[in-house]
Amino acid sequence: MAVAIDAIRAVADRIAARQGLDVVDVEFTGAGKTRALRVFLEKDAAGREDLKKRAADDSTGLPTGVPVEALSGVTHEDCATFAVDFSTVIDVEELIPGTAEYTLEVSSPGIERSLFKAADYERFTGFLVELKTFQPFHGSKKNIGRMTFADGQVSLDLAAVKPKGRKKKGAETPADTMTVPLKDIEKAHLVAEI
Numbered sequence: 001m002a003v004a005i006d007a008i009r010a011v012a013d014r015i016a017a018r019q020g021l022d023v024v025d026v027e028f029t030g031a032g033k034t035r036a037l038r039v040f041l042e043k044d045a046a047g048r049e050d051l052k053k054r055a056a057d058d059s060t061g062l063p064t065g066v067p068v069e070a071l072s073g074v075t076h077e078d079c080a081t082f083a084v085d086f087s088t089v090i091d092v093e094e095l096i097p098g099t100a101e102y103t104l105e106v107s108s109p110g111i112e113r114s115l116f117k118a119a120d121y122e123r124f125t126g127f128l129v130e131l132k133t134f135q136p137f138h139g140s141k142k143n144i145g146r147m148t149f150a151d152g153q154v155s156l157d158l159a160a161v162k163p164k165g166r167k168k169k170g171a172e173t174p175a176d177t178m179t180v181p182l183k184d185i186e187k188a189h190l191v192a193e194i
Contacts, residue, residue, distance in 0.1 A: 003028045008095050012039050015085050020044045021078060024109045025116060028096075035102040037090075040109040041082060043073040074108040082106055115188040121149040128191040131156060137178050144191055145178070154188070155179045 009026045016023045024040040083106045089095075096102055115121055115129065129147040131154065137143055145156030159176045 003096055007093075008037070008090065011089050011093070011095065012086060015082060015089065016041060017044075019078065019082055019085075021074065021082060024113065033101050035096075036105055037096065037102055038105045038107075039082070039086065040107060040113075041074050041079065042108060042113075079106040079108075111192045112189050115190070118149070118152065118182060121147070121154055121182065121188075124190060125149050128160065128193055129154075129156065130189055130191050131180065131185055132187040133180055134184055134186050137180070141186075143178060152182050153179050154182060154185060 005026060005028055008028070009023065012023045012026055020043065021041045022044050024042055025038075026040075027036075027038040029036050029038070083104055086106070087104050090104075115124065125148050127147060128144065130142060130144045132142050135141070143156055143158060144161045145158040146160035148155045148157075156178050157176065158178060
């Protein structure tokens with residue numbers, strides 16, 4: 001039997017909203033006794049302009065790092081409270097078919113959190129991001145740079161990251177920027193600047 005992940009996410013969103021949290025992602029993996037339901041939470045991001053203000057670089061006006069406390073701020077108590085309420089509703093509404101054996105894991109998305117929707121890209125404009133694209137850009141599907149987002153397009157300033165290793169003779173000089181439509185991005189996550 002298939003798990004109704006959309007119904008599970010709707011329950012997670014509803015419970016998280018009551019607790020001042022946002023659901024970043026919900027995953028259901030495994031089979032049999034190894035099934036795991038993972039929920040990644042962060043503090044309610046609505047009105048979080050403080051992210052950009054606290055991390056602003058005076059010369060550019062762009063964030064210079066990913067402050068850990070600003071990204072999640074989720075405590076163990078937040079996760080525990082959410083887990084109790086969430087698992088009760090999941091079990092009562094029987095949203096996970098079959099035997100009730102599964103492991104519920106609730107945590108923050110971490111400092112190098114994944115970006116999923118347009119709102120994530122908007123929120124973290126100016127941060128260092130690693131993109132994995134479906135098609136290569138200058139010979140690579142993975143690129144790291146300072147991100148901007150507008151009109152469904154993600155732009156990376158590749159010059160914001162120092163290249164590793166030596167440049168090979170005759171190698172193509174990489175562009176300083178790249179622009180990719182959101183639909184062409186396979187995966188994306190923040191890169192910590194510590």
